[in-house]
Amino acid sequence: MSNPRSLVDTQNSFGWFSIGLHWFATLAIILLWFVGQSISWQSVEQIDARRTLHITIGLIAWLPLIARIIWRYKSGHPHVSGQTLLEHRLAKAAHHLMLLVLLVMLISGPLTAWAMPDHSSLSEFAFIFHSNAAKALAMLVVLHILAALKHLMFHEDETVARIFVPRKDATQDEG
Numbered sequence: 001m002s003n004p005r006s007l008v009d010t011q012n013s014f015g016w017f018s019i020g021l022h023w024f025a026t027l028a029i030i031l032l033w034f035v036g037q038s039i040s041w042q043s044v045e046q047i048d049a050r051r052t053l054h055i056t057i058g059l060i061a062w063l064p065l066i067a068r069i070i071w072r073y074k075s076g077h078p079h080v081s082g083q084t085l086l087e088h089r090l091a092k093a094a095h096h097l098m099l100l101v102l103l104v105m106l107i108s109g110p111l112t113a114w115a116m117p118d119h120s121s122l123s124e125f126a127f128i129f130h131s132n133a134a135k136a137l138a139m140l141v142v143l144h145i146l147a148a149l150k151h152l153m154f155h156e157d158e159t160v161a162r163i164f165v166p167r168k169d170a171t172q173d174e175g
């Protein structure tokens with residue numbers, strides 16, 4: 001971490017900023033997913049409290065999650081050495097799809113909550129997006145983890161390592 005440039009991404013490496021945002025977002029999304037899913041399992045007396053817990057965590061994590069999406073679009077996608085252009089584009093498309101679904105969740109969640117008391121049909125409409133996006137994101141994350149495991153087991157490359165620490169030989173120019 002001595003090199004301040006390792007804070008930001010370069011052409012072949014994620015910086016600490018991207019790495020921190022990736023793992024913060026992972027924890028927040030997993031927590032929000034389980035708390036959100038558990039709302040409907042509650043008894044009538046408990047359901048409001050569980051919904052409020054989900055909304056509170058969602059609002060606390062909202063800004064960093066939005067920042068994480070904007071940062072990825074602004075900062076680009078570092079190239080894994082040895083990866084073909086097609087593989088690079090496929091990985092990039094899969095990551096962008098996850099971020100798009102995340103954006104849908106971050107808009108539809110607050111809308112569901114805001115419209116709940118006075119605009120129940122708008123709330124129900126937003127909830128359809130929120131609920132289906134939650135399922136889609138869960139499936140994409142499972143595929144994403146399987147892809148990471150595939151790299152870990154069958155490819156001798158740095159794909160998994162580079163989302164934990166920046167490369168020592170990171171190129172100096174930003175990616």
Ligand code: HEM
Nearest residue numbers: 029032033036037039055058059105109110112113131134
């Ligand atoms: C990545 C972020 C989020 C994830 C993964 C997530 C996940 C979920 C899940 C799985 C459900 C249950 C869906 C169902 O029953 O089919 C849910 C419901 C809900 N979420 Fe989220 N959520 C996120 C963000 C937010 C945010 C930011 C807000 C608002 C600030 C929010 C507000 C709500 C509300 C109001 C419900 C409906 C609760 C009910 O059943 O009455 N969510 N969420």
Ligand code: HEM
Nearest residue numbers: 018022026029072091095098102141145148159160162163
């Ligand atoms: C245990 C869970 C997870 C593991 C093991 C994991 C693993 C990885 C790995 C190895 C990379 C690097 C890929 C590359 O070098 O091109 C990566 C990047 C990425 N992951 Fe995950 N991931 C996890 C959870 C998530 C979740 C929940 C999301 C949901 C949004 C996500 C979205 C992304 C995105 C968008 C990237 C591109 C870089 C970035 O913007 O952070 N990951 N992940």
